[in-house]
Amino acid sequence: MAELPTIPSYVTVHLSAPNSNAENITVRFSDYIKNVASSEIFPNWPVEALRANILAQISYTLNRVYTEYYPSRGYDFDITNDTRYDHAYTKDGEVFDTISLIVDEIFNNYIRRKGAIEPLAAKFCDGRITMCSGLLQWGTVDLANQGYTAMQILQYYYGDDIELVENAPLTDKTQSYPGVALSRGSFGDDVRTIKNELNRIRRNYPAIPNINTATSVYDGETVEAVREFQRIFNLTPDGVVGKATWYKIKQIYAAVKRLSELTSEGLTIPEVERVFRTELSLGDSGIEVEAVQYYLAFLGYFYPQLPPIPITGFYDELTRDAVFTFQNEYDLPVTGVVDLSTFYTIERVYKNAVADLPANYQSAIGEPYPGRFLVEGDRGEEVRVIQQYINRIAQSDPAVPEITVDGIFGAQTRRAVIAIQSQLGVEQNGAIGPVEWVEIITRGNNL
Known part of the structure; x- marks a missing residue:
């Protein structure tokens, strides 16, 4: 063949x-x-x-x-x-x-x-x-x-x-564009990889601001670093890693790494570390599994063909069955494995479902997750809502500081989120993803 x-x-x-x-x-x-x-x-x-x-x-x-x-x-x-x-x-x-x-x-x-x-x-x-x-x-x-x-x-x-x-692979094994643009609020291994590559490129192009690579969330620092990279290389400076920016970053990163080989520089641990896997299947566990479970559990309220599943962080038979059903409904290969194509489809369907909700709608599980990570520097009603719920928790939990409800995701809010993440035992990045969101809303509603 x-x-x-x-x-x-x-x-x-x-x-x-x-x-x-x-x-x-x-x-x-x-x-x-x-x-x-x-x-x-x-x-x-x-x-x-x-x-x-x-x-x-x-x-x-x-x-x-x-x-x-x-x-x-x-x-x-x-x-x-x-x-x-x-x-x-x-x-x-x-x-x-x-x-x-x-x-x-x-x-x-x-x-x-x-x-x-x-x-x-x-x-x-x-x-x-x-x-x-x-x-x-x-x-x-x-x-x-x-x-x-x-x-x-x-x-x-x-x-x-x-x-x-579209998006045919490259002979030199360059990681293919994931098919979905990375932007403020995106998360996962692709984000962490782009952050690491931009920080490496920065050594040769110091105008690019440094990024905190300890988290896998596309935050304000990442937006500014991407914008500066785009300005330097004559791309539209929108701070979004679309296909053209993705491959330009890969090209320049490969070039500076080849130059550095002259001084025998090897890959550093953060450059090869993979935090988010590209596939999830039966027996896996962790924050990625919780995110998928959250999306599918939410969608189950609107699509009765999806079986109800608990958010446990463990990829069990119930989760696999829900994935089977989702893949069948959306003409994906029915494997029971959440690869990138399945994940991005789940995320897209979730975002469309949230966008179709009436104004001020509250589902049976509370305020719906907005479909992207909230990070420091964000503003708006979604931030104001989550701040209100954080303060409900703070009134009964001294480990969570009370914050100003102003719709601005500042340092105060970030510290409160980190306190909650510490209790959850998840990555303490100060960003609110689906796991943090459902925990804050659920705890707030139970008080």
Whole structure:
């Protein structure tokens, strides 16, 4: 069985026709696509036209690499820059910012025929001077102006039987984008990893502020560090780790680590430590299991097909049965194992359920968890609500300090949360996740 295509780290380009005596240069795959796109199309074209052309260029290049088109013929390169055979590639050519941003977002997406493995050999021509049976580049502009999406443009030229493969893995084993953007209030191993990598990058780029990596919560410090990283590397400075930022962090982290190898620097313990597992199954225990149980228990109030489960922190048969049911309802592989795909789907369904609740609604288990971690620096009604419940606890528990109810998550609130986390025996990060939320609400309601 053929292996699935992966995205190469680099491609080797022959700067002339295949059988000519010319220079070979090796460039990063994403940089190659940026150069090709900047050489062949115009950056002021409609965005959907740009995306369609770039996807065609990516797919064609990957087809050449995957099928070993040139190496199988005895050549020592992956592709040429002769437009009679391949793409236009200009050595040291200018790359346009608009195109660079799109490539960073979609460089590991490609199109293929449904039922096929290999990326489509997506042939194209300019559509003015030259015509062909594939995509017409200037024609994509007309279609985009008519409201076609990039995928509709590609189907117009290549047929309805093509499909988009998203987030293909990288050959160099770079950790794949989790499929969901990381932002303020996110939590888990992916967050901790990004924090550690940004702190390592900071040694070479000291303008990036230091982050406390003792917790796995995406807090205000992380937002600011991500924003500064994005400014340095010409990404949209929104403080969110989307796909483009994810892979840029991975790329720069790998680069600074390679540089550091000259001084024989090894990985430090925090860089390899994994706190949140990528899979949960029967017999597991801990805060991750409690979070999944909370989500499923809450959803059970609205979806009767989900069996009721207690929040114990132990992945028992009841939890597995609830996971079986959820996976079946949402067309996921019915494994009883909570992998990242199942977890993110549970989280998404939970957030949608909370968003659909009427104003000031209280469920049978109390105020619904807002669907993200609350961290120091947050403001709003959700903070005010949890502060009120913390004060109820403080009136009968001297270990929990009373705080000002002002809707501002400050140092006072953080200290109170840490006191409660200490009693729970969970990570004392001062952030309110689903476990802390349900504990505070439940204790507050019982007083």
